[in-house]
Every structure is written in structure tokens, then in C-alpha cells.
Amino acid sequence: MDFRNFGTTNLKVSALGFGAGEIGDFAVDDKTVEIILNSALDLGINLIDTARGYFASEERIGKFISHRRNEFMLSTKVGYGVEGEKDWSHNCILKGIDEALIKMKTDVIDIVHLHTCGLEVLKSGEVMDALDKAKTDGKIKLSAYSGENENLNYAINIGRFDSVQSSFNICDQRNLYSNLPKAKEKGLGFIAKRPIANAPWRFSERPTGHYCEEYWLRFQNMNLNIDMDLYEAALRFSAYTWELTAALSEQRILII
Numbered sequence: 001m002d003f004r005n006f007g008t009t010n011l012k013v014s015a016l017g018f019g020a021g022e023i024g025d026f027a028v029d030d031k032t033v034e035i036i037l038n039s040a041l042d043l044g045i046n047l048i049d050t051a052r053g054y055f056a057s058e059e060r061i062g063k064f065i066s067h068r069r070n071e072f073m074l075s076t077k078v079g080y081g082v083e084g085e086k087d088w089s090h091n092c093i094l095k096g097i098d099e100a101l102i103k104m105k106t107d108v109i110d111i112v113h114l115h116t117c118g119l120e121v122l123k124s125g126e127v128m129d130a131l132d133k134a135k136t137d138g139k140i141k142l143s144a145y146s147g148e149n150e151n152l153n154y155a156i157n158i159g160r161f162d163s164v165q166s167s168f169n170i171c172d173q174r175n176l177y178s179n180l181p182k183a184k185e186k187g188l189g190f191i192a193k194r195p196i197a198n199a200p201w202r203f204s205e206r207p208t209g210h211y212c213e214e215y216w217l218r219f220q221n222m223n224l225n226i227d228m229d230l231y232e233a234a235l236r237f238s239a240y241t242w243e244l245t246a247a248l249s250e251q252r253i254l255i256i
Contacts, residue, residue, distance in 0.1 A: 018045050
């Protein structure tokens with residue numbers, strides 16, 4: 001496994017991280033989740049990325065790999081869904097972090113992202129003040145933003161985040177000559193989500209209404225001639241773009 005500096009910190013991160021969204025699905029049984037999470041660590045992956053909105057994901061991380069906490073960097077996303085608190089408020093961020101600490105059975109979370117909040121929320125500064133407080137209190141190590149387009153651009157330039165997360169893959173290269181090098185220049189970590197473009201080659205016909213539909217259309221238009229496994233080719237494209245810190249692999253990558 002290749003390891004890289006995480007931004008300008010002294011943290012080392014594997015080129016492949018594990019995106020823990022799918023393990024939050026209650027349709028996936030606990031035993032399978034336990035095997036997947038421990039297999040990811042056994043393969044040398046040391047970045048586990050989850051979110052408050054990934055249903056059972058945070059709880060399952062705490063249940064199945066908290067005993068291996070010193071082997072991985074832990075990343076989650078907050079900002080919404082805290083009982084009694086307004087979404088994207090100062091208290092919502094802080095309570096979301098506190099609840100994540102309990103669920104994942106850890107004393108500190110390495111990276112906490114604001115999970116795709118709007119530009120107006122970022123500009124108000126309240127959510128970033130909350131992340132700063134959590135960092136000062138020793139509950140998180142790095143503050144981050146997960147999002148796209150102008151919101152991502154603002155987050156990179158504002159000078160208050162240590163890292164960002166955004167879509168980047170063979171069918172979605174908009175960050176390649178813009179936000180990726182800009183984040184690198186500013187010393188931020190950059191985590192790629194959807195690195196295999198939701199695997200559009202799974203479908204022989206247009207998957208109308210499926211979350212993969214847009215990438216499927218792009219993939220068809222690209223008409224690529226790739227002489228290797230498409231999962232591997234797509235993941236290599238994302239993971240070995242030089243400005244990138246880590247690409248989040250998915251459950252299906254660990255199974256095939």
C-alpha cells in the first residue's frame with residue numbers, strides 16, 4: 001500500500017481509503033460488515049470515512065474496529081439530524097461530534113467534514129467556529145469540508161479548513177486542473193469520493209433514474225478502449241492523480 005502525507009500535517013494516509021457508506025445499510029448483515037471493515041485494515045487501508053447520514057455506519061465502526069483504533073485515521077461528516085438542534089448551527093456541529101465520538105467508541109476523530117452545506121452557511125462562519133472549538137477541545141484533529149463546485153472552491157480558499165472531499169473520477173474530472181492543484185498549493189488534504197464513478201459499466205442499458213445515470217451517459221460518450229479490468233482502471237486513475245491525497249474505495253472493491 002502506498003502512503004502519502006496528509007496535507008501539511010505529519011499524518012500518513014494510505015492512497016486508498018475505505019468509504020463506509022454501504023456498510024451503513026441495514027440490509028447488509030453485521031457479520032459481513034465485520035469482515036469488510038477488518039479486511040480493509042488487514043489490506044493496509046488506514047483511512048475510514050463515514051458520515052452521520054450513513055445510517056448504521058458509525059455504530060458499526062465502533063462495534064467492529066474500535067479495538068484497532070490505533071491502526072487507522074477516522075473521518076466522519078456532521079451538520080444535520082441532531083435532535084433538538086437546528087441543522088448547520090453551532091450546537092448541531094458540536095453535538096454531532098460528541099455523538100459520533102460515542103458511536104464510534106473513540107476519544108478523538110481525525111477528520112470531521114461539514115457534509116455538503118450551502119455557501120451561505122459557510123460564509124456565516126458559525127459552523128467553522130464550531131469545528132475550531134472541537135479542535136481546541138481535543139475532540140477532532142482536522143476540520144474539513146465535503147462538497148462540490150463553488151462551495152468547494154470557497155472552502156479551499158477561505159483558509160479555515162485542513163482538508164476537503166469532493167467527487168473525482170474518470171467520468172468527473174472537473175477538479176483536475178482547478179480545485180485539486182489549488183488545494184495542494186494551500187497545503188490541504190484532498191479526498192476523492194466516487195473514485196470509480198459509481199461503476200457505470202455494470203449496466204448494459206441506460207439506468208434511468210439510478211444514481212449512476214449521469215456517469216453512465218458520460219462513460220458511453222467517452223468510448224474508452226481500456227485493456228484491463230474497469231474497476232481497477234478507474235480506481236488507478238483516481239488514486240494516482242498526483243495532487244490527490246486518498247481515494248475512497250467501496251465495499252464492492254474489497255469483495256471482487
